[in-house]
Amino acid sequence: MAAPTLYAWFPGNAREALTFYRDVFGGDLDLHTFEEFGRSDGPADAIAHGTLSGPVRLYGTDAVGDQPSVSLTGVSIALLGTADGATLTRWFEGLSEGADILDPLQKRPWGATDGQLVDRHGIRWLIGFED
Numbered sequence: 268m269a270a271p272t273l274y275a276w277f278p279g280n281a282r283e284a285l286t287f288y289r290d291v292f293g294g295d296l297d298l299h300t301f302e303e304f305g306r307s308d309g310p311a312d313a314i315a316h317g318t319l320s321g322p323v324r325l326y327g328t329d330a331v332g333d334q335p336s337v338s339l340t341g342v343s344i345a346l347l348g349t350a351d352g353a354t355l356t357r358w359f360e361g362l363s364e365g366a367d368i369l370d371p372l373q374k375r376p377w378g379a380t381d382g383q384l385v386d387r388h389g390i391r392w393l394i395g396f397e398d
Contacts, residue, residue, distance in 0.1 A: 273344060274326040277388065278336035281314035281329045284388045291361035294321015301329075308332065322350060323358075336389075343383065343391035352380065352396045359394045362386045374398065 277284045282298060289296040297318045302311035309315075309331035319325040323346065330336040346355060359372045365387030372382030372394065381395025 276330040281327045285317045292323040343393045345393040
């Protein structure tokens with residue numbers, strides 16, 4: 268089944284951002300520079316395309332010129348029930364480094380556990396699981 272995948276334009280730090288996500292989620296990271304892709308519209312060592320493959324899949328690139336970079340308003344990436352509670356707790360804690368915690372990961376009156384944050388790269392996450 269097909270599923271949407273986030274493709275983020277980072278403000279010149281795609282390598283650092285995608286490495287951060289690989290460190291949080293695990294998986295394989297594949298990065299390609301502008302030079303590798305024969306692009307001259309940005310620095311040769313900038314990331315033209317990066318792919319994180321694993322339990323969480325993300326794409327990313329370095330924004331160049333007038334391209335806007337990551338800015339999410341009124342939307343989050345939901346990782347609700349996508350792994351066991353221990354894994355989702357570990358992911359929330361990993362994403363929390365340098366993040367703006369909007370709602371700490373906590374048990375809710377209806378029995379689920381969830382929380383929200385905007386990570387240090389500007390991406391909003393909703394993480395939760397049933398106990």
